[in-house]
Amino acid sequence: MRYFLELAYNGKNYFGWQVQPNQISVQEDIETRLSKILGQQISIVGAGRTDSGVHAKKMYAHFDYEGEIKKDLVKHLNSFLPKDIAIYKLHEMTPEAHARFDATSRSYNYFISPFKNPFTYDSAWVFNRTLDLDKMNDAASLLIKKGDFGSFAKLHTDVKTNICDVREAFWRVNDEGQFVFQITADRFLRNMVRAIVGTLVEVGIGKISKEDLENIIKDQQRSSAGASAPAHGLYLVDVQYPKELFINEIK
């Protein structure tokens, strides 16, 4: 039987999602606890691989298990896991449902705090200079298209194509006065959101124009775009799958 875990984690203390030799990863932490509870070696496959320090408010991972799932597995798993990882739901899925390949879209948020904040130093980028929200939104609209986003990709990665279908890209100011960027696409290249945020912030302070951004996108050279915004402001906030993959939630 195939299952999906719906989960969240604070990336502060992890070297990203994916298992790496001699590093603490979210994937390994969950696999270790889940294997202990279920009494056999369990491997989980995540919806994506967040980088070191990046957070997830909603993430999915799949695993296979043929035994009986006991009541309160989610509760049990949460009490075993450290405080910076939370499992929200467990879903029984169709047998072939794949957390990575079946995801139809992913959404990220990026949080910028305009002043020093003792409560968000690990969860938002402090950026003191005045940002022009309208200019940033106007420029962000250029990103909403299916096209080559190589200008915002980490160099030397092994992906076959830089084509992404970006469906949503906008800024808003939340109740706490933070600038929040939301972007949704079918897929993202490595480092892409942080490179986009770094570039849009340059628009926000007037360092580059909307036209400059247009040229940067055309250019397809990572060196043209702005510096990457730091990891700790970035959150994976949603992953979407076709509804028919979900059989039922196990409580």
Added chain:
Amino acid sequence: MRYFLELAYNGKNYFGWQVQPNQISVQEDIETRLSKILGQQISIVGAGRTDSGVHAKKMYAHFDYEGEIKKDLVKHLNSFLPKDIAIYKLHEMTPEAHARFDATSRSYNYFISPFKNPFTYDSAWVFNRTLDLDKMNDAASLLIKKGDFGSFAKLHTDVKTNICDVREAFWRVNDEGQFVFQITADRFLRNMVRAIVGTLVEVGIGKISKEDLENIIKDQQRSSAGASAPAHGLYLVDVQYPKELFINEIK
């Protein structure tokens, strides 16, 4: 000249506001940095003394200094202070303005998370059982009065009276699904908000009734009330002073 600092701090790593031998306090951290910047020993007096682990989103402290205040003192101080203390404003005050004795009201918030949350483990109390918001608000209304709050006071403190004038006491659910308690009074007894929250939560889960709370208040025995809610969910969120004490803000 007398000045007020308007500030915030994350209480997680501090043994409260007030200077104590061999412990890290917020007051001492600020005094040390401010003294270094101003080139003489500065003592600050806070609006109140938050306990170990309690946070402040808005707090005031006064100090005296006869020299010239240089431009960007707030910015300078923030860059010297650790990331869990932020100075928001510096006000020039009337000569006798006192951060503690002139405060006309103080407001606290208490945050309860109904589920494990990787982003608020240091800033909200995780309480898994279902809470009845209406019952808690109905009971909380009993607290809005000028009266003896000895039932919620830490024993053996040296205050002369347990009379407090509570002007506001209610619960709401915020966007994140957290239960947030707000209480405003002219003064608070030591441990009072946490004891009140602990008792109202017992109302929320149906362990005690509104009538029980009425008797607990009359009783004036700390042992009658519920256990104290943990420190890390508690925030000082506002302190009010007569407007005429503020001469001008120094930027």
